[in-house]
Amino acid sequence: MTDPQISGLMSGLQLELKKTFSSKRLHRFSLDVKFSLPPGVTVIFGPSGSGKTTILQCLAGLTTPDEGAISVGSEVLFDSRRNINLPPQQRRVGYVFQDLALFPHMTAADNVAFGIRSNGDQRTRLVRDILERFHITHLSGHRPNEISGGQRQRVALARALVTNPRLLLLDEPFSALDDDLKLAIIGDLKQWLAQNSIPVLLVTHDRSEASLLGERMLLMKDGSVVGQ
């Protein structure tokens, strides 16, 4: 294992971005944030409409910031000055969406296997290991509409983590679950993180969830970070 402090410098997230939205219906909204994070779980907490999800979208490459730079460790994902903008499929950023976005026509195992690049035995082994780790082996042949909400969360997490991402984004994935279930799932996630030291950004607007899950917290309001 690498010394956590060194690996923190090597694999931490640096982010600086600006993006302005204006439309006729909504008032003008500007996002202007700058922060850097070590590996481990950081909670972004703030009211809805404060720009939390937009940050995640910029990190994943699903939205392009007007200007700024994003890097994880030495890898530059976006830099407006140097004209770098990696597409989402090249960023290796795991993203668990608010509604999970599991593929409804695939089994749990196929959902998990979707992002794996290797084939054959190694693919099978990776799927088996991650299903075991998140206690969902018995669900591997079931489709998302045949399993419970908590089980779906586990499948979504497993699907994102099996690709070995350099950064993990969680957009209120636990908001529909009770506290016990939330803690059980986050416990499994933290076990995985103990062996894979990457930054995790978890978005929530629920104060109790924020204090329950995070090691660090960023407070957001109206498009800016107002506290740590």
Add this chain to the structure above:
Amino acid sequence: MNWQAFALTARLATLTALILTIIGVPVALWITFSQRRWKFLLEAVLGLPLILPPTVLGLYLLIAFGNGTVLGRWFERLTGGTLAFTFSGLVVSSVLYSMPFAVQPMVAGFRGVDRRLIDAARTLGAERWKVYSQIVLPLAWPGLLTGVMLSFAHTVGEFGVVLMVGGNIPGATRTLSIDIYDQVQALDYAAANQTALVLLLFSYTLLCVVYGLNRRTALLEPR
């Protein structure tokens, strides 16, 4: 029942549906996912057969097929024949005439695919082709199937364009709908009635399958 006309109609509709599957899917994908501002212009052209009188389309096709145009001369040089009043001409006309019936349900099918799923696939490393083949196409298949079946059914029922472009040549261009017209002209109402009833039952059965399929997939959605 005129079995020659029946076989000809079945062959025409099958070929048309097949060609429209091959052309329709990429066209519908482009209409759904392209960001081009001017794409509405192409959409409008593709939708023209929905509102244009078949005789108008037929007239222009007939002119285009003649040896007064580049297309007509090119085809004649290539094959030694002309497209007008031939089965090949009917196939080309049917593909154009039934295009919106194939493309519009396909576009609806593609638009119905949750964008979140496409985003999720991309963050999982999927390139465009993988997103289309493993996420978009499988989830949009009721729309694809509807498009193929409607283009088949619409070709079976076409009359005006066939009459303008194909005329009424037994074994080459006389389809079932033309046959009915012939029978009525000959005052043979019994025969016309029989053919019409077959077409009516066929159309109803096909639509039942289309709506039944769409109902079944709606039940597959996650709770």
